[in-house]
Amino acid sequence: MKRTLSVLYIVFMCSPLLIVVGAAFEPQEILRFPPHGFSLTWFGRVVQDPAFLDAAANSLVIALLATALSVVFGLLAAYALARGSGRYREAILGLLLSPLIIPELVIGLALLQMLTLMNIGTDLLTLVLAHTVICLPYTVRLLFNGVSAISESLENASLLLGASRSGTIVRVTLPLMKSSILAAALFAFLTSFDNTVISLFLVDTSTMTLPITIYNYVEFSLDPAIAALSTILILLSCVAVSVMSRVAGLDNMGPRK
Template sequence: MTTTERIARILVWCTAGATVLFLMTPLFVAVAVSFGSSAVFTLPAPSWSLRWYEALGRSRELWSVVGTSVQIAFLSTLIALVLGTLAAIGLLRGEFRARESIVTFLVSPLMLPGLVVGIAMLEAYRAAGLTNVWTSLLVAHVVITLPYVVRTVYASLALFDFTLIDAARTLGLSYPRAVAKVLVPSLAPAFVTSGMFAFLASMDNYPISIFFTDAWTKTLPIQMLQMVEESPDPTIAAVSTLLILLAAAVLVIGDRMVGLRRMADL
């Protein structure tokens, strides 16, 4: 390795390290503030305390919002897994033109600004006469989570050999059992990966959810925004820390079940 190559490698690693530090610093600050005893955002903290986590445990309103967010995220992820898998199979196995255009359309919510999608869906709901807040949130979050499933399952299906299903049928299995025994296990990593990211995307969504909430039905990000506006204290940092732990737990579970390298390949 020449001197120039060594210098280039050092510069690359230094740039990568500085980028990671820049991106992770707000997370470290939020975690540190959540363990401080001060009633305002202060670093370094005068002393360390769990008072803000204890405040979370006593907040019935906050836990009600968390329950709503978890319900919406779980149901939207489940619906997206079913619809996205069927759509991916139809797109891959069907014989029609503009297949790639349809795939791009299905994943387009990931490419468009959330506010644009939210305004468009608000107008669509108004035209359709959909006024129920909970149902509106659920449908909106299905739109949010569907692209993760379609993109991941479609890529996984492209690598699957469908003649294996025919081989299973020649051994006496019915078509549904052949799909359950052969196709589903092969797609399990795609289901796990897309389901985890879809769940996190739903739990963390703000720009679309804000159009479909009211005073009685809110998601966690909307409640956190309200807390910042009305009573900004380190309770918000405690909630943020728990969300960081949730994301870390999802990554650990994904690593155990699928593997981070395989998740990245999907």
């Protein structure tokens, strides 16, 4: 019975993806499933469309920069909180994780109002900083768990043998946190690359991201181009997760018995 329920759950969760992938091969200019034929026309149109290519490049740059910032800041905060003993540690950790419980619509509107009051225009930098805000909770949570899982005795042994605090972090702590760091980077990258709500408030014609371009496209067209683009993104995400899992051993991050 449990196996049957598990199979039904998997089918239910994957069915929207299967419909999107199937609709991408529709030869006619109408988005429908099942497709009435087989064609790769829409894949070719997507990879040759300058609007999609420019938006994908913007999203990639923003996601990479936001990932780098959120991992660096998250690592500093996570180490300080995990190794600290202050009575405000839980309060600070809750503050860093608060973007998870605040609707992105509220965050985006607040950022736009703040930039307007400060007379700062929206550009690539403001988008990167905004995406860093929403990526930081994921990196802090994952890296905090990663630091907490490392026994302080290993760091103390390194210090007793003459290593400096910074040398201990670089040679002992960070190598032991490789899986946590890569997992945090993957979560941050996907969160930034797929973000729509906050980007909707802060993009302009020069910083249009891929999710916003897709959103604008489906307002005026219902051809299978979006299904083809979604299929490409699904494939790239699966490849990225698979590679990260093999390289970093993300499937072995759970607590050891």
